[in-house]
Amino acid sequence: MNLISFLQYTFIQKAFLAGAFIAVTCAALGIFLVLRKMSLISDGLSHFSFGAIAIGLFFGVYPYYVAVPLVMAGSLLILKITEKARVYGDASIGIVSAVGIAGGVIIASLSKGFNVDLFSYLFGSILSIRTAEVFLSVLLSLAVLAILYFYYWDLFSATFDIDYAKTTGIKTNTINVILTLLTSLVVVLSVKVVGVLLVSALMILPAAAALQIAKGFRSAIFIGCCFSLFSVLSGITFSFFLDLPAGATIVMLNVIFFALALLYKKTA
Amino acid sequence: MAIIKIKNVSVSYNSHEALKNISFDVEAGDFIGFVGPNGAGKTTLIKAIFGLVPLKEGSIELFGTSSSKFINWDKVGYLPQQSSSINPLFPATVQEVVLLGMLSQKKWPRRISRHDRIKTDEMLQKLKIEHLKKRMFSELSGGQQQRVLLARCLVSEPELLIFDEPSTALDPDSRESFFELIKNLNRDSKIAVILITHDTGYVGRFAEKLLYLDNHLIFFGKFSDFCKSQEMGRYFGEHHQHIICHQHHDASDKHHHTHYPPHNKPGSEKI
Numbered sequence: 001m002n003l004i005s006f007l008q009y010t011f012i013q014k015a016f017l018a019g020a021f022i023a024v025t026c027a028a029l030g031i032f033l034v035l036r037k038m039s040l041i042s043d044g045l046s047h048f049s050f051g052a053i054a055i056g057l058f059f060g061v062y063p064y065y066v067a068v069p070l071v072m073a074g075s076l077l078i079l080k081i082t083e084k085a086r087v088y089g090d091a092s093i094g095i096v097s098a099v100g101i102a103g104g105v106i107i108a109s110l111s112k113g114f115n116v117d118l119f120s121y122l123f124g125s126i127l128s129i130r131t132a133e134v135f136l137s138v139l140l141s142l143a144v145l146a147i148l149y150f151y152y153w154d155l156f157s158a159t160f161d162i163d164y165a166k167t168t169g170i171k172t173n174t175i176n177v178i179l180t181l182l183t184s185l186v187v188v189l190s191v192k193v194v195g196v197l198l199v200s201a202l203m204i205l206p207a208a209a210a211l212q213i214a215k216g217f218r219s220a221i222f223i224g225c226c227f228s229l230f231s232v233l234s235g236i237t238f239s240f241f242l243d244l245p246a247g248a249t250i251v252m253l254n255v256i257f258f259a260l261a262l263l264y265k266k267t268a
Numbered sequence: 269m270a271i272i273k274i275k276n277v278s279v280s281y282n283s284h285e286a287l288k289n290i291s292f293d294v295e296a297g298d299f300i301g302f303v304g305p306n307g308a309g310k311t312t313l314i315k316a317i318f319g320l321v322p323l324k325e326g327s328i329e330l331f332g333t334s335s336s337k338f339i340n341w342d343k344v345g346y347l348p349q350q351s352s353s354i355n356p357l358f359p360a361t362v363q364e365v366v367l368l369g370m371l372s373q374k375k376w377p378r379r380i381s382r383h384d385r386i387k388t389d390e391m392l393q394k395l396k397i398e399h400l401k402k403r404m405f406s407e408l409s410g411g412q413q414q415r416v417l418l419a420r421c422l423v424s425e426p427e428l429l430i431f432d433e434p435s436t437a438l439d440p441d442s443r444e445s446f447f448e449l450i451k452n453l454n455r456d457s458k459i460a461v462i463l464i465t466h467d468t469g470y471v472g473r474f475a476e477k478l479l480y481l482d483n484h485l486i487f488f489g490k491f492s493d494f495c496k497s498q499e500m501g502r503y504f505g506e507h508h509q510h511i512i513c514h515q516h517h518d519a520s521d522k523h524h525h526t527h528y529p530p531h532n533k534p535g536s537e538k539i
Contacts, residue, residue: 151377167344
């Protein structure tokens with residue numbers, strides 16, 4: 001089979017379209033998360049989404065309809081625990097993450113029927129994405145990118161120097177809430193691409209690679225988006241031709257890009 | 269005209285009273301040195317001025333508006349303690365960092381215009397760092413970074429500049445030229461300056477007024493008044509009072525020292 005006939009498959013076109021939007025969104029948001037030392041929030045929220053998806057499957061509701069609001073609530077819970085319970089952010093992420101996984105496993109054991117469906121979310125299944133999911137992915141990605149565009153300078157300032165940002169009238173607490181809510185949206189979207197266990201890689205690796213070679217903040221976002229886009233599209237292609245799992249292939253390509261960026265930095 | 273009015277301000281962190289009953293005014297064109305030992309509440313006072321910590325008692329007005337309702341942030345330029353909150357891995361260019369100073373003039377959605385970029389270029393030229401424009405901020409020396417952050421402060425043309433320990437990361441020569449630059453800005457552009465430092469013996473060479481803080485206000489007024497004050501002579505001891513005054517008048521002396529009143533020296537017991 002050649003590349004032209006490969007691209008004529010509808011399921012490949014859907015995977016490319018949804019994957020491309022999710023890839024760019026993950027990388028753009030990932031830059032802010034990595035620089036703010038908030039990378040692990042994507043890991044915690046992806047684990048939390050496991051429990052939320054299990055609830056959706058248990059009640060026979062389309063899982064994303066349950067996962068989007070619940071994971072958003074989970075992200076706010078992380079902020080609240082950090083603020084009120086006198087624990088650091090990583091500890092609150094750990095708490096919310098554990099609730100998601102433990103809840104998901106208990107619900108799965110109660111159901112006896114949907115374990116196969118639920119566990120497919122652990123590793124993602126971009127090649128089986130449905131038309132409705134493609135629309136949802138494109139729509140939510142555009143919404144996230146639009147918010148990042150309108151809050152670009154606020155996010156930039158609060159990420160570079162939070163004390164100074166406060167003195168220029170930027171509401172840094174609001175910026176934190178926006179960033180975590182956007183992360184929860186993107187996490188839910190990314191579960192379909194790489195699965196619960198690898199979502200954080202899709203947000204951290206392109207950003208970490210871009211930060212090795214970027215010579216400015218805008219260029220860091222642009223390079224991160226390019227790495228992410230290329231890894232998702234080539235990952236889908238390789239997985240098809242080499243009969244490999246798409247999610248894991250995408251993540252390994254991201255790891256290779258990160259290693260190359262690191263090498264380039266050392267030798268340049 | 270008073271641009272900052274502070275009346276009977278007290279601030280507490282849990283049970284610790286960081287500021288007790290502080291009152292003073294900052295006039296347009298003032299150059300005030302905020303001095304005191306570590307933990308004296310200098311940074312807390314600045315945070316209170318910016319409305320970043322709640323007041324237990326008292327009130328603060330910035331340009332005639334209560335600090336909690338103040339929105340004209342372009343009138344105030346702030347240079348925080350270096351490396352205290354700046355992300356060292358951040359891949360920003362010098363131009364991008366200075367553009368952040370324009371955000372205080374803008375309402376959401378904050379966008380940067382061509383005019384903002386021109387103003388940024390002009391400020392880089394004024395501070396003689398236009399050659400650094402495309403360089404990464406994180407790759408600059410401490411002195412260069414400080415000039416870039418000063419450009420970020422000044423680009424919105426503020427009427428008040430607040431510096432929190434600006435000399436911490438600078439070598440002696442960079443510190444000297446940096447303070448000269450601030451002094452010139454105060455003299456030529458009539459920008460009010462508040463300079464926080466624990467460097468009692470050095471600040472008098474540049475500042476006109478002294479505010480000595482040790483959780484409560486020990487002294488606020490002109491250096492000349494401080495030098496004449498018998499009360500301050502008793503509090504600091506004549507020797508320390510003399511050193512502060514001597515430094516104030518001898519601009520050729522580049523040495524600097526940190527002087528505390530005898531009972532505030534690190535390791536000594538408070539009265």
